Amino acid sequence: MRPDARAPAAHRLERMLAALRAQTRPVSALTIVLCGEDADAAAFAAGSGAQLVLTASRTTGFAAAVHLASRSLDGDAVWLLAQDTVPEPGTLGHLADALELAPSVAVVAPKLVQAGDTARIVSLGVSTTRVGRTVGLADGEYDQGQHDGTEDVLGTDVRGILVRAAALAQLQGLDPALGGADEGLDLGVRARLAGGRVCVVSAARMAVHGDGVAGLRGVPATRSAHNTYARRRAQLHRRLAYAHVAWLPLLWLSTLPTALWRTVVQLIAKTPGRIVPEWGAALVSVVRLGAVARARARIRRARRVSWSQLAPLRVTRSQLRTGLHPDLDSSETGAPRGDLRFFSGGGAWAVLAAGVVSVAVFPSLLVWPALGGGALAPLRSTVARLWADAGFGLRPLGLDAVGPADPFSSVVAVLGTLWPGDPSRILVLLWILALPLAVLGAWFAATRLTDRSALRITAAVGWALAPTFLTALTQGRPAAVLVHLLLPWLFYAGTVAHRSWGAAGAASLVFAAVVASAPSLAPALVALWAVLLIAIGIARRGVGLVRVIWLIVPAIVLSAPLVLAQLRAGNAWGLLADPGLVWAGPQVSSDTGGRLLLAAGSPTADPGGWARLLGSGGSWPAGVPAAWLLVLLAPLGVLALLSVFTRRWLAGAAMLLVALAGTGTALAAVGIAVSVVDGAAVPLWPGAALSLAWAGVLGAAVLALDTGFALRVSPDADRALPAGRTRALGAAVVMLTLAVFALPMLTAHLRGQSDLADGPASTLPAFVTAEGRSNPDIGTVVLHPLPAGAVGAQVVWGESATLGGQSTLLATSTRISASDKSVAALAADLVTPTSSDVVSRLRADGIGFVLLAPAEPGADLSRARRLTAATALNQRDGLDAVGSTTKGDLWRVTDAVTPRAPAPGGVSATAQGIAAAQLIAIAAALLLAVPTTASRRRARHRPRVVGRRGTVPAAAPPALQVAPDATLMPAVAAGPVSPVGRPESELADAARRPVTTPAAADEEGS
Incomplete structure (x- = not known):
């Protein structure tokens, strides 16, 4: 036994010794090995009547402790116990009878049950797949006698096994290289190769606490990185120890490549916490060839039968699939998630209608080969050059400028790759599809707030008619358009990132794209991310915290080179610069009037474009803009404020916090100018921050309409809006007022009052363009x-000068x-x-x-x-x-021109290192985001709406459970037992319990 911090070692030892004294068949001799110093435990051991008490260091493993104890054993059989095991009175009798009645049996094991919940099985036999994966035959199941007929098994848990002394000597004990994992399984395999049998005795029951020196930590074993490492290391060790000598070199050489492949698999399986243990186990297995040689020698000396004799006891693929992946859809009822209703609920029709409106308001774009005007610029002619502009090295602007690309260049490269034949045409398609894409994203984002189809459509229409979005479309601001299209997906995935790695991976990619397109949003988004971290830590006690932390990792990796370059240049403010072409387009001023317009939701001095529509030249009489905004946007604002007086007031407060973060960022951004063009400073575009604020206001308004905005008189009071006319009237008023407000902007291009232009395909003359290609x-x-x-x-x-070739490092340079x-x-x-x-x-x-x-x-x-x-x-x-x-x-x-000199030495290596780090981060996020059958199954049994209380049905326990991959930690109480004597009376069967499982746990974390 070993002292343990979670429970006093002396207390555990006292209970175990008391259980030994209560055995109906007494132990002939007792040997105790104390692994570590504990005065109380030593006192109990000294007074236990043990034949021998040995002391070893705290790091002594269970296998080594058994080896120490076995030197002084002279009985017919050895019973291996740890201080956390509590055998029932008849356990030893049943085990000894099994050895007596079957001389061919070398090892017998009891039914291990969970201490404190003896109806749950911890272990009743262990097997493996063909590739050596450990499979618990009944781990975690409720005991209803369904496995009492099981007898012959390939291996068992090492705790509580009774081994013939002669067999233990022949097999040379436990393999210390396993480090505490799969020790019983390995002993069973070697015993069967030596001609013996391994059996489980269901009548022999033993409770385990899971904090002893033997076996894996936890009951059932926890998914800690330490346990995962130990399981995987034991599996790799067994694979090399059991392999045919002809295959051994190939298996050894494939260990590290297999770790790389399993890294990809773990990311797809949404278990990134197993990646570091995987590599640790692989590296240790590669260098510990001496342990493999000793293990193979033990097998060779004891082996009497062929390996083929073990095949019937292995788990087949069909058994594994049936046992590990039950059909949850057929076994569970009352799942809280209903149909999405994208088509039946009108979502598809809303997207189609938005597409028709887009074609109607931008008809000329259907024939334009490229898009120009405002902050628009052409893209490179080939995908290869698009991605070259997105890497570290010589910049496409400047004489010999060397440095990192803006993260926005990677976003542009992704866009251009979608139309590889003519990348510049993707901007035309983006503008045509902008309105339907905005409706689509907002509709899905609204599914996190409400189940009502009408309110989802209201949110989608409200998002597509946002003043900042329509302004960005008419002024030609590609980065702002992308931010507005991406924010709904960030909300959709980010609000459930704590639930699953799939959502966390998708949200991290969108987060990186949003920050790349609007760096001025980074402080607000990071602040909201910190609030989410705190909320998860408090409300969920940290469950899912690592997934939420991952949200900002790809953004950090993509931005790190630019951040370091700007800090090295002493220009930290330059990190906020708007990416892409620097353009001093029309926007609100930084005075009091301009800030009031920003607070009301307008990024320009002409709210909604009504001044130009009415022929006022873009200027309004004093007091008129505020009146227009209050009249047309007041319904949305009032509903948003009332959201904190509903039953879902906490969600409403969160949405208003988002709105406050966006509005505060916009008010700060309008007074900051970090970019320079032709000697003039250009202030930050506040429209991206207003998009964030609009998301918060619109979400709060939808919550108010969905839940009802009556004051909460009591927790049981339900004064929601009537489900019919009142809610529909509120949604209709919101959509109508927003449509009226957006009318001038929607028709600006038709009236020739937008900044969009046909092309150019290049900013340089055609002669230069042809030469440059x-x-x-x-x-x-x-x-x-x-x-x-x-x-x-x-x-x-x-x-040409291109959109992806722009550099904020050059545009904001102060030196x-x-x-x-x-x-x-x-x-x-x-x-x-x-x-x-x-x-x-x-x-x-x-x-x-x-x-x-x-x-x-x-x-x-x-x-x-x-x-x-x-x-x-x-x-x-x-x-x-x-x-x-x-x-x-x-x-x-006229004369021959020397081509541009290559970058200085070392730049290529730096570029490759940066590219590798960024590719790894993005690839990891992509693999995490890829949905799997298991992730979709789990998602179907979680509510789609966030923040609404609901009951998640429990998942039925699987018939087979695979040990995820390992554990270290041994300790021992070992003693010889004589099987000769009168058998014990049978223990009464445990009371049968109905099959009721606990609520489904959260998806596995790291």
Whole structure:
């Protein structure tokens, strides 16, 4: 025995010794091995009448303790016990009778039951599959005598077994390399190979607490990482010990590749907590060849029969499938989750209607090959270059800029990959499908709030008509559009992330995409994530906490290179910059009036676009905007506020907290400017934060309509809205007022008042585009005459400046780098007639073209500067004027141009390391998100609506249970017993109990 922190060792030892004294067949001699120092336990052992008391170190395992005790044994049989075992009075008699009556039997084992619940079986025989997976034949089942006819088994639990002394000596005891797991199974296998039998005696019953030195921790064994490691290590050790000598090298070499494959399987099976134990067990098994050699030698010396004799006792695949995966659908009734009703409830019709509206309001997009205007830009022409822009290395903008890509570049690469033939066309499709996609996402998100089809449609319509979403569509803001489309799915998966790894994996991917598209949302989302962590820790006592923690891991891995680069540059504020093309589009100001508009839900100074519709030029008389907003958005806001007075007030408060986080972020963002374009600072776009706020307000309003907003007079009071007209009227008013408010924005493109444009397919002239597609290492200097008379310069590599090629690291830079100075010097020399020849520098830097962009209309200084620059470029030797294009005047370097120099040494290795880490994180999240049959079965028996109290039906216990994969921890009380003597009287059968199982536990965690 060993002292244990969970229960006093002396107390356990006292109970075990008392049970030995109560045996109807007395023990002939008792040997106690104390593994560790415990004064009380030593005193009890000294006064127990034991023939011998041995002391060993605390780290001594059960196998080693048995070996110590067996040196002094002289009886006919040995009974192996631990301090946490409590045999019933007739246990030894039944076991001894089994050995007496059957001379061929070498090992007999009792029925192990759970202490405190003796109707539940802990172990009654152990077997394996063909690949060595341990299978408990009755583990965890309620005892109703269904296995009392079982006799011959392949192996047993090591606790309480009675072994013939001669057999134990022949088999050389337990294998210490198993580390406490599968010791009884391995002993049974070797006993059968030696010609003996292994039997279980159902009449012999022994209670176990699960905290002793023998066997696995817990009753049933817990799913701790330690136990998982021990199980897997024992399985790998047995596999190498039992294998044919011809297969042994191949099995040894395949250990680590198998661990990699099982890592993927564990992620798909939603058990990531087993990955680290898997690799630990694999590494230990690879290096512990000496233990394998000793195990094989023990088997070789004792073996008398063929391995084929063991085949009938193994578990077949059909038995395993039937026992481990019962048909829950047929055995369970009253599941709380009903049909989704996407089609019958009108969800599909709402999506279809939104598609019709989208085609009606954006008809020209059906024939446009590419989308431009606002913050839109083309995508790369090939998928390979899309992903190249998303990696660490030379940036597609700047002279020799090296650094990490924005995480948004990966989002753009994923989008472009969906249309590999012409990636830029995916933006056109995104705009056409934006409204139906918004309805689809919001409808599914609403299923977490209500079962009512009408309210789900209300939420979907309200989300598609959000002012910030329609503004982003008409202004051409791709990142903001993506955020609005992704937020419902983040809510849908994130609210149940604590339940399952599948939801956690999906939510983590969406979380990473949202943060990549709107970094300014990161503080609010992390704050909400922290609140969720606290809530899970309190309400569920930490169950599912690891899954919720995983939500931010992929986002951290994707953002880490950019975060480190910005911090190294001393520009932490730059982390909030909007990704993509920097564009100073119309939005609210940071003054008091602008902030009031933000608080009311409008990201622009023209709420809903009504000023432009009425011909006011976008400006309103004082006081009018607030009046419009209050009139048209008041029903939604009032319903949201009333949600905290319903029976589901806690969920309503959570939704209002989301709204508060979004509104606070928008109010802060409008006053922050970190990006610079053409020398002018551009404030953050507050629309992404308003999308988050809109989600909270809309969700709270749906809760109010679903539950009823009468004051809660008492817990039993039910003053919900009538199920008919009142609720329908409230939903209709919300949808109607939002539709009226959104009318100008919906028709803006038809009226020619949107910023969307046809193309361009490239920001550079067609001549440069054709050259850049074949040679992406040829650069173009783009000169922009500015209104103040200055000239802006940018170096573009390849066929175009692209959406995925933008860099917030460059756009928010507060320091003038050497590359910036070089570009400034090149621009100054190019536009100055008296400057030295710079063409040779262009050729050396890999620049083959110079583009002089058109001057801004009405800017005299800009036009004058452009004329001067054009004159200087025409006079420059080595530059050949290609001509005027729609993008500006183009010159080509006549002599051969040296391709762009590769990145400095070490960049490639850094890029590969970053790419590997990011791929691993994303691949893990994807594998976790993949649904499986088991995960779908579990999901069907959990309520779809979050926060509503319900009863989850219990799952029937399986007929077979596989031990997940291991445990260490041994300790022993061993003693010789003489089987000669009068048999004990039979114990009375335990009272039969009905089959009632506890509530289904939460899905396995890490």
